[in-house]
Amino acid sequence: MNYLKIFSPATVANVSCGFDALGLALETVGDTMTFTKTATKGIKITQITGADLPLDAKVNAAGVVALAMLEKHPADFGIDITIHKGYTPGSGLGSSAASAAGAAFGVNQLLGNSFTPLELTQFAMLGEEATCGTPIADNVSAAIYGGFTLVRSYEPLSIVKIPVPADLRVVAIHPQVEVKTKDARAVLPKEITLKDAVTQWANVGGLISGLHSNDYQLIADSLTDIIVEPARKHLIPHFDEVKQQAIKAGALGAGISGSGPTIFTLCKGDETAESVYKTIQNTYQDKQIDFNMILSKINTEGIKILDTN
Amino acid sequence: MNYLKIFSPATVANVSCGFDALGLALETVGDTMTFTKTATKGIKITQITGADLPLDAKVNAAGVVALAMLEKHPADFGIDITIHKGYTPGSGLGSSAASAAGAAFGVNQLLGNSFTPLELTQFAMLGEEATCGTPIADNVSAAIYGGFTLVRSYEPLSIVKIPVPADLRVVAIHPQVEVKTKDARAVLPKEITLKDAVTQWANVGGLISGLHSNDYQLIADSLTDIIVEPARKHLIPHFDEVKQQAIKAGALGAGISGSGPTIFTLCKGDETAESVYKTIQNTYQDKQIDFNMILSKINTEGIKILDTN
Known part of the structure; x- marks a missing residue:
């Protein structure tokens, strides 16, 4: 294989109760990336479209990952990478994670599949560390493994995993305001009561059980976050209104995607998802804030190969 | 139905990572209780064997539950209750919960099955409140619903639920030392770091997923408690040694059952369970502390009817 084109999905991390532990991958939103073997050794990011990001591999999420992989597994060729960002960085949908995970996946293909998904996740975490300051795994693992x-x-x-x-859908709104991950981390409590922790881990257990048993009511009941959401929601304009309206329109639940500002909802079935989509859109229509809407299945596959030769 | 004899199981609450949220029911250890319709209205506890507990229904876990049920659902008959405690109160195996849950179940049968399992759990929680001070649900729900x-x-x-x-087994040791629930609660931290909470709820998620998917390795990896066990284990003699030896002998994990002093382990299969049983027994043989050993399947049914007429 000398050339590879992939789709690396956007991801929703935390998923209400599962702060820093849960993630899910989207089907319709993500980065498109190409990887081409070259005679000159090393990693070169030759083009980035869709966002203003550094081409210098040493400071780019994808570049950092690719360089680390070649250091671990030296090759007698180089790799040119192009990235088309399919959505805006800073949305809370794991933008750096999509590029980092995509790089791990793509470079691994050209290296003859030398690494396991767990190792790819570890490499991708280096990209997260380089761009966000923390080697967090929730977004990159969701992108690499797919699903929840x-x-x-x-x-x-x-x-x-x-x-x-099968009928689970994600509807999300990305208001075009900036929420820096650093700021979103700064508002978090360092300590919480044991009582609140018990409430939260009972919901994590409920959500995991609901996903295993296709119990949509249990999923809905468990999509509760009494710790992180209350601390962060003021950073996201009209969060409460969007959440309330979405649930009124039939969403199973709603919360902050990663560190925001995207607000995600989970819905059962296309019909409800479309109704929730319209409701959220209407809620934001008169807010004088630009926004993007997303409706997506859960991507159970993770990163997909679009083309090779 | 005028008469009912039941078995109400002992239960392991918390199950390592799931403090105040998880419980499981045992197959071979529990209370045997009878319920007999009488002409005289009201609840009478006519006999308790196997432990020294009050016959006065107003202060007995089973009595409190039965009285509350008759208040909610008046009957034109009374009920005589006998309780044979199959194991020692204060063991950390939900002794008051077995009697409270058993009373809820038995009285409900004589009332013509008027209440749902959730309502029975709520009644049984009154017995927990009366005897332990807290209307905690983890033991009573495990006894009523069965399984995890x-x-x-x-x-x-x-x-x-x-x-x-199918191959999950419980091996436990009950050292005959007293650990008061109140004392075991007093040593708990009121606050914990968000970081530790995340570690714990990730393990709760892993345990629930492992149980759903029969993934014994995942169950083993998730049986970790970094919050409650470190705070409590000094109350239980030789806890670390028992845990280490049990895991060395093949146990998936070990922890404190409820608020102790019983130490439980989960094992895969009878052979490993027997080997863990012997190992723990040997560990405690020279400790100058009396102890009981338990080996049990998980009781997936909950409370069982032994006889009726």
Whole structure:
């Protein structure tokens, strides 16, 4: 294989109760990336479209990952990478993660599939660390494994792929305001009461059980976050209104995607998803804030190969 | 139905990572209770064997539950209750919960099955409140629903029954030392770091996923408690040694059952369970502390009817 074109999905991390532990991958939103073997050794990012990001591989999420992989697994060729960002960085939909995970996947293909998905996740985490300051795994694991993923442990890294009920849909709104991950982390409590922690982990258990058993009511009941959402929601304009209206329109639940500002909802079936989509759109129509809407299936496959030769 | 004899199981609450949220029911250990319709209205506890507990219905876990049920659902008959405690109160195996849950189940049978399992759990929680000071649901829900149960929410009460892999076995040791629930609660931290909470809820998610998918390795990896066990284990003599030896002998994991002093382990299959049983027994043989050993399947049914007429 000398050339590879892939789709690397956008991801929703946290998923209400599962702060820093849960993620899910989207079907219709993500980056398109190409990887081409070259005679000159090393990594070159030759083109980035769709967003203003550094071409210098040493400071680009995808570049950092690719360089680390070649250091671990030296090759007698180089790789040119192009990235088309299919959505805006800073949305809370794992933009750096999509590029980092995509790079891990793509470079691995050209290296003859030398690494496991867990190792790819570890490489991709280097891209997260380089761009966000934290080697967080929830977005990159969801992009690489697809579906819902649970980061069960960091030391050692352990990723669990959770089954996804077939009718689950994601509707999300990305208001065009800036929420820096750093700021979103700064508002979090360092300590929480044991009582609140118990409430939260009971909901994590409920959500995981609901996903395994296709129990949409249990999923809905468990999509509750009493710790992170209350601390962060003021950073996102009209969060409460969007959430309330979405649930009124039939959404199973709603929350902050990653560190925001995107607000995600989970819905059962296309009809409800479309109704929730319109409701959220109407809610934001008169707010004097630009926004993008998303409606997507859950991407159960993860990163997809679009073309090779 | 004028008479009913039941078995109400002992239960392991918390199950390592799931403090105040998870419970499981045992097959071979529990209370035997009878319920007999009488002409004189009211609840009378006519006999308790196997433990020294009050016969006065107003202060007995089973009595409190039965009285509350008759208040909610008046009957033109009375009920005589006998209780044979099959194991020692204060063991950390939900002794008051077995009697409270058993009373809820038995009285409901004589009332013509008027209440749902969720309502029975709510009644049984009154017995827990009367005897332990807290209307905790993890033990009573496991006794009533059987198998593994998750108390997903208290307000409103929501219980989720989690599937149980067929080869799962419980081996436990009950050292004959007293650990008061009140003392075991007093050593708990009121606040924990968000970081530790994330670690814990990721393990709760892993455990629930492992139970759903028969993934014994995932169950083993997830049986970790970084919050409650470190705070409590000094109350239980030789806890670390028992845990280490049990895991060395093949146990999936070990932890404190409820608020102790019983130490439980989960094992895959009878052979490993027997080997873990012997190992723990040997560990405690020279400790100058009396102890009971338990080896049990998980009781997936909950409370069982032994006889009626």
